Amino acid sequence: MGRGATTNSIPEIENARFILVIGSNTTEAHPVLALRMKKAARNGATLVVADPRKIWLTKLAKRHLQLRPGSDVWLLNAIMHVILREGLQDDAYIAEHTEDFDAVAEVVARYTPEEAEQVTGVPAADIVATAREYARERYAAIFYTLGITEHACAVDNIWSLSNLVLMTGHLGYESTGLNALRGQNNVQGLNDAGANPSYLPGYQPLEDPELRRKFGERWGVEVPETPGYRLDQMMSGLHDGRIKALYLIGENPVQTEPNAHHVEEGMEGLDFVVAQDLFLNDSNRRYADVIFPASSFAEKEGTFTNTERRVNRVRKAVPCPGNAREDLRIVVDMAKALGADWPDYRTPEDAWNEFADLAPLWSGIRYDRIEEVGLQWPCTDRDHPGSPYLHAPHPSRPSGKGKFYPVEYQPPIEQPDSEYPFVLSTGRTLYHYNSATMTMREEGVVQKQEDPFVEMHPEDARALGVAEGDWVRLVSRRGELEARAKLGDRVYPGLVWMALHFAEAKVNWLTHDVGDPLIGTPEYKTSAVRVERVGGAIRPAAR
Amino acid sequence: MIRVGDTMIPMARTVAFTLDGQPASAPEGELLVHAAARHGVFIPTLCHDDKLEPYGGCRMCVVGVEGSPRPLPACATRVAEGMVVSTDSSVPQYQRTLTEMLLAEHLNPDPGGRPNELVDLAEELAAEAPFILPDAKREPYDDRNRFMGYDPDACILCNRCVRYTQEVMQCSALSLEGRGPHARIVPTHGYSWLDTECELCGGCLSACPTGAIYEKFEEGTERPERTLEKVKSTCTFCGVGCQIDLNVDPETQRIVKVTSEPHYVSNEGNLCVKGRFAFNFVHHPDRLTEPLVRGEDGELHPTTWEHAFRVAAEGLLRVKEEHGPQAIGVLSSARLTMEENFLIQKLARTALGTNSVHSCEAT
Ligand code: SF4
Ligand code: SF4
Ligand code: SF4
Ligand code: FES
Numbered sequence A: 001m002g003r004g005a006t007t008n009s010i011p012e013i014e015n016a017r018f019i020l021v022i023g024s025n026t027t028e029a030h031p032v033l034a035l036r037m038k039k040a041a042r043n044g045a046t047l048v049v050a051d052p053r054k055i056w057l058t059k060l061a062k063r064h065l066q067l068r069p070g071s072d073v074w075l076l077n078a079i080m081h082v083i084l085r086e087g088l089q090d091d092a093y094i095a096e097h098t099e100d101f102d103a104v105a106e107v108v109a110r111y112t113p114e115e116a117e118q119v120t121g122v123p124a125a126d127i128v129a130t131a132r133e134y135a136r137e138r139y140a141a142i143f144y145t146l147g148i149t150e151h152a153c154a155v156d157n158i159w160s161l162s163n164l165v166l167m168t169g170h171l172g173y174e175s176t177g178l179n180a181l182r183g184q185n186n187v188q189g190l191n192d193a194g195a196n197p198s199y200l201p202g203y204q205p206l207e208d209p210e211l212r213r214k215f216g217e218r219w220g221v222e223v224p225e226t227p228g229y230r231l232d233q234m235m236s237g238l239h240d241g242r243i244k245a246l247y248l249i250g251e252n253p254v255q256t257e258p259n260a261h262h263v264e265e266g267m268e269g270l271d272f273v274v275a276q277d278l279f280l281n282d283s284n285r286r287y288a289d290v291i292f293p294a295s296s297f298a299e300k301e302g303t304f305t306n307t308e309r310r311v312n313r314v315r316k317a318v319p320c321p322g323n324a325r326e327d328l329r330i331v332v333d334m335a336k337a338l339g340a341d342w343p344d345y346r347t348p349e350d351a352w353n354e355f356a357d358l359a360p361l362w363s364g365i366r367y368d369r370i371e372e373v374g375l376q377w378p379c380t381d382r383d384h385p386g387s388p389y390l391h392a393p394h395p396s397r398p399s400g401k402g403k404f405y406p407v408e409y410q411p412p413i414e415q416p417d418s419e420y421p422f423v424l425s426t427g428r429t430l431y432h433y434n435s436a437t438m439t440m441r442e443e444g445v446v447q448k449q450e451d452p453f454v455e456m457h458p459e460d461a462r463a464l465g466v467a468e469g470d471w472v473r474l475v476s477r478r479g480e481l482e483a484r485a486k487l488g489d490r491v492y493p494g495l496v497w498m499a500l501h502f503a504e505a506k507v508n509w510l511t512h513d514v515g516d517p518l519i520g521t522p523e524y525k526t527s528a529v530r531v532e533r534v535g536g537a538i539r540p541a542a543r
Numbered sequence B: 001m002i003r004v005g006d007t008m009i010p011m012a013r014t015v016a017f018t019l020d021g022q023p024a025s026a027p028e029g030e031l032l033v034h035a036a037a038r039h040g041v042f043i044p045t046l047c048h049d050d051k052l053e054p055y056g057g058c059r060m061c062v063v064g065v066e067g068s069p070r071p072l073p074a075c076a077t078r079v080a081e082g083m084v085v086s087t088d089s090s091v092p093q094y095q096r097t098l099t100e101m102l103l104a105e106h107l108n109p110d111p112g113g114r115p116n117e118l119v120d121l122a123e124e125l126a127a128e129a130p131f132i133l134p135d136a137k138r139e140p141y142d143d144r145n146r147f148m149g150y151d152p153d154a155c156i157l158c159n160r161c162v163r164y165t166q167e168v169m170q171c172s173a174l175s176l177e178g179r180g181p182h183a184r185i186v187p188t189h190g191y192s193w194l195d196t197e198c199e200l201c202g203g204c205l206s207a208c209p210t211g212a213i214y215e216k217f218e219e220g221t222e223r224p225e226r227t228l229e230k231v232k233s234t235c236t237f238c239g240v241g242c243q244i245d246l247n248v249d250p251e252t253q254r255i256v257k258v259t260s261e262p263h264y265v266s267n268e269g270n271l272c273v274k275g276r277f278a279f280n281f282v283h284h285p286d287r288l289t290e291p292l293v294r295g296e297d298g299e300l301h302p303t304t305w306e307h308a309f310r311v312a313a314e315g316l317l318r319v320k321e322e323h324g325p326q327a328i329g330v331l332s333s334a335r336l337t338m339e340e341n342f343l344i345q346k347l348a349r350t351a352l353g354t355n356s357v358h359s360c361e362a363t
Helices: A011-015 A031-042 A072-085 A091-097 A101-108 A113-120 A124-136 A154-168 A187-192 A209-219 A231-240 A260-268 A282-287 A327-337 A348-358 A443-448 A458-464 B032-038 B091-104 B117-125 B160-169 B203-207 B273-277 B305-323 B338-352
Strands: A018-022 A046-050 A063-065 A140-144 A177-180 A245-249 A272-277 A290-293 A302-305 A310-314 A422-427 A453-456 A471-475 A480-487 A495-499 A527-533 B002-004 B007-009 B014-019 B022-027 B062-065 B084-086 B148-150 B174-177 B184-187 B213-215 B229-234 B243-249 B254-259 B292-294 B300-302 B328-332 B357-359
Touching (some): A018 A124, A031 A046, A031 B160, A046 A124, A063 A124, A072 A101, A072 A154, A113 A124, A124 A154, A140 A154, A209 A348, A209 B338, A231 B357, A245 B338, A272 B305, A290 B305, A302 A348, A302 B338, A310 B229, A327 B338, A453 A458, A458 A527, B160 B203, B254 B273, B328 B338
Parallel strands (some): A245 B328, A422 A495, A453 A480, B014 B084, B328 B357
Antiparallel strands (some): A290 B292, A302 A310, B002 B007, B062 B084, B148 B213, B174 B184, B229 B243, B243 B254
């Protein structure tokens, strides 16, 4: 359904009557947004959680669909199967606002809830009940996040969800829709701004020569036509020699990329690395030739765009420490050092205005309008009030019709076997932020959660002779690490779960980097591992 | 349509009532405290919090309602047709007495330098503690968590904190313990928030009207006496984009605490542990403060900006010359602002000549 953003707004959540949370540990990843879900549930909304783990929200949920990792497509197809079998679809919406419905109807006809139970582990009756509740409720909203996108079949999952939404017409009005929760504070803004190899700012396709000309004219330089490399292509380019230099701005690929040992080898082969960051980290300390000391969010002016597409102001509260500088100044001076003929960009507002002039969906958003309250794009002129929800009155595609994409289930790339019998799933926790270079410096946070831990089911632990808090070793085909066992029924037998944050036990040493062929999202979510007992309660010597 | 509990009911009709002898109107069912405020009559409240369900515990907001034998709390009474309400006769005296009684048990008006609604109210009503209750001292406990503290001598037992945990967070981390002069608020299991299911969001703290629950300041630093400057900004830790106020000590130029206001959209003044407490990274001694360039010895050495830019530009241009622009990749970050990201992609596309600009956090 086009753009990766939430279709609806955060305040609308509390008025939803049915909420499906699939692959989003919302209370930990988006805690304050989850408060609205809690409020909705308190007001009597039906909450259904689909997640391999028992997450906090399952406590409030009417139903927990505890599916096996990577089986989302099966589950969603089966839900659609029930909707169509029982005639609960919105025929008028399908006829008026969508295309290619038949293709999906044909595929989901083969995904019965009974068979889904075998593949997903979710009881057929629960699938049927969920399908009925979702289809019958008008104010029905779906929320998903990395849980569903960090699979090799990421795009399939999103298409499945979009099919489900289109077939029920749950789109284009308040308290409904398909809501992709953005992880980092400004991922939305990063994408909107065009930090993307195939889109110019404002999702304007690079391949369109007209658009390249428009940008080239404003910038006084021709925009190169050759598409750039995506992250995963850059990472593989480290090895095959396509990439010789990197400019890393606030990034630590050695920690955050899957198959981290492989990334480290690649980084060693680079001719030149420039880094710009707040702290030294594993990537810049070892591989950078030049490091620029940069600014934190509290040291500069600008905007972040949140998950509901709202452009919010960021303001300077304190000066940069020492000789550190605002990132905007660094980038402008770097461009000049490279010989570019740029305007001065005295303030971030100058940069914003250039963006808003070039990106039609943002052209009505200007700093003077967002002093007090942020505006939500699309906002096409100065009188436009912003857009709390998208796809009204019809799906925003050029044709005005939402497109159904039939999706077939594909099993996760790496299945457990006798040598690596456990499924490892990964995610984030409340207390940390990605590679934790910021939050691990917060004493009060470290107090709450310090050693790397792996969640496992007590049954598995018993079989391995592992007790709560014991150190265990996780071994995959790509690497190994040690962590403390945290026992509980948050995971089911055969599944282990680990957070992404810990520098000393990088879970990305274990995961693999076979990405989704279309968008290149690495498969963090499922890998096969073996669990070994090491030294009981005694921490193994650092290696 | 408005929603009440489980059902949608048609928009409330407007009803007429009498407020201090004047005719007034309000949507049926509106809380009296709000209806009165719209007519310019401000009724003081203490245990009331718009984020929470009507409670009516402290009786600070009582008003006279014709036909009712007792005064009624305006924060928990809803307007009905023909209601006759008075806030003028005996009410101010009642409020002053109530305030004085609370002050008598309120030994420490200022444990953490947070705003104190009781003290403000006392000032407004010219109320003073008539005496200090001899057994008013309640047993404190030392919580080992680094973010929040509780001083029972500042607590007026209004239960806002506990209701916040139950209604908004929907956790059971806090409860009221004991009775009478010994009553206090405690973490539900043991005497530390860390031993409960508390997620350290600081919501109970923000709900507390007296500052009895307060922010602990960074070890070794005193709470500044100076007035803090508030700078409104956006949280940097996740895509919810909560609106926050960075409270800065103007003298040290350090962030002292983070607060938020109930009228801020998207988060309504709520925050999580990261937004409220994880700001110290900004002032961490590990922050990079000088440009660094790797020398012949393989080590990183501090240098000037000018030199750093020159080395960086030469290095990148050399790679561009030898291998073409496609050999350079730019990885930007979702932590940076929109404006910075816009210029970073422009740098890649115009100054380096490559479209290879992406991020590790594209989701
Ligand atoms: S800090 Fe937040 S989670 Fe902890 S007790 Fe208070 S409201 Fe509950
Ligand atoms: S701690 Fe604060 S909010 Fe809680 S009961 Fe005491 S005064 Fe009220
Ligand atoms: S306060 Fe918490 S929920 Fe709000 S933006 Fe920050 S990290 Fe996200
Ligand atoms: S504020 Fe109304 S009873 Fe406390």
